[in-house]
């Protein structure tokens with residue numbers, strides 16, 4: 183890798199976040215240290231409630247940390263958000279029910295003030311990307327949960343951000359669609375040199391997609407292992423049978439096991 | 447031939463039985479029976495009095511017939527109201543002071559003006575309350591207080607004050623309508639504008655959308671079903687407001703004026719026909735709002751709240 187590619191996009195040092203709830207404070211993030219470089223594909227993996235979504239929301243400036251330092255593109259997360267530095271795919275589709283599929287995808291583009299033709303072109307292109315051509319005029323309630331999630335992915339992609347934040351985007355999909363979208367995403371990442379941060383519960387998915395895997399553990403949410411993957415960027419699904427792949431999977435599994443507590 | 451008639455007759459019964467018509471028919475029938483019985487019961491005292499003073503022989507049949515056809519009954523029979531309605535709705539020219547259509551028109555004008563003003567005021571207040579914390583805290587108590595004042599007490603004062611500055615006729619009535627009907631619209635609209643969930647709002651935040659964009663692209667469309675739910679309540683209240691406003695003004699026009707005149711002269715049949723006219727108007731108005739709602743929401747396939 184050249185020096186240019188090692189430009190840090192996200193730098194996190196000693197980041198802490200405590201939620202003040204009615205009864206006890208929840209220490210959602212504890213002393214997180216993490217650097218994401220331009221062009222990285224970083225996966226967060228860890229048991230439910232370990233703070234993956236919270237960390238992603240801090241990066242997106244949807245949650246304020248209570249301690250530590252974080253910068254996005256060399257700015258504060260707030261400045262980065264105001265510059266529309268990222269596209270965010272939420273854990274739930276969050277479509278607007280009064281808008282058609284096409285109009286939902288056009289929403290961010292309307293806000294950005296793009297021309298009508300450009301909006302339509304991008305909507306069509308990204309709908310095709312998630313295999314939903316022909317569903318432009320449907321309303322969200324006419325789609326299955328997985329289809330809705332794919333629309334929300336198309337919506338985030340249509341912004342064409344350099345940084346993509348994806349919170350369990352493929353959680354609601356069947357295995358085959360998931361494989362297909364994994365390949366599509368990987369191709370997109372390889373050709374556009376985007377930086378992707380990706381949350382998943384699936385070890386094979388994390389290993390297949392990522393150049394860097396962040397293993398987290400709960401209570402308090404912290405990073406217990408960061409695994410750099412040396413798999414080639416232009417990988418295909420067959421790579422899942424190789425010894426290198428299995429070796430990385432094993433290390434992720436070990437990390438998850440060590441961080442897992444069974445006391446509650 | 448007969449067989450065909452038989453099946454279609456059976457089909458009719460089935461349709462009646464399965465559909466809404468049958469239960470509605472039964473309810474209407476029971477109400478009518480109760481009403482006719484009530485008319486006999488309520489009016490019989492005065493009739494028997496009359497018979498005894500006039501020393502006339504009377505039979506039950508005579509009593510019932512008379513009870514259903516008195517000129518100023520305590521409770522008129524339904525057919526008397528129908529006759530009165532036919533006389534005042536169909537047989538009078540609609541510009542005549544005796545035409546119920548004319549009086550309905552007068553009342554409905556101030557209802558609609560009051561409703562439009564109330565909707566405007568209600569929506570503006572809601573927008574302010576949702577966007578400005580201070581308005582929420584400073585205005586809300588006043589808005590609620592305004593609704594605890596009995597309208598019958600405040601209506602004459604509004605009319606006197608407005609009359610003093612030269613506003614008479616439709617305007618004061620419309621203002622009283624507005625005063626009554628903005629409240630459910632404010633409440634419904636505040637709820638509607640606040641209905642988007644955290645995720646829908648976060649999405650706007652990730653696009654770094656302006657407050658105006660959040661309003662027009664998220665809060666406003668999300669509030670539409672709530673708006674229509676409160677408009678349905680408001681338009682009925684608006685009609686009540688217009689009628690109530692006609693009572694203390696000594697108005698000579700409008701359904702309220704008909705009610706008042708009827709009660710001065712003991713014209714119960716006139717009162718009842720005005721009431722029937724008012725409830726028909728009320729139903730038509732709510733129906734019009736419902737149709738508009740269907741047209742607006744139907745396009746997006748959304749259901750009413």
Ligand SMILES: Nc1ncnc2c1ncn2[C@@H]1O[C@H](COP(=O)(O)OP(=O)(O)OP(=O)(O)O)[C@@H](O)[C@H]1O
Pocket residue numbers: 201202203208210228229230231232233234235236237273403
């Ligand atoms: N707004 C909030 N207020 C209080 N506590 C919160 C809030 N959001 C999250 N938490 C707590 O912070 C912790 C981390 O939550 P988070 O949503 O980040 O988990 P996660 O790793 O994304 O889990 P999952 O895999 O189930 O999505 C949890 O214990 C949760 O209860």
Ligand SMILES: [Mg+2]
Pocket residue numbers: 234235236273349
């Ligand atoms: Mg989560």
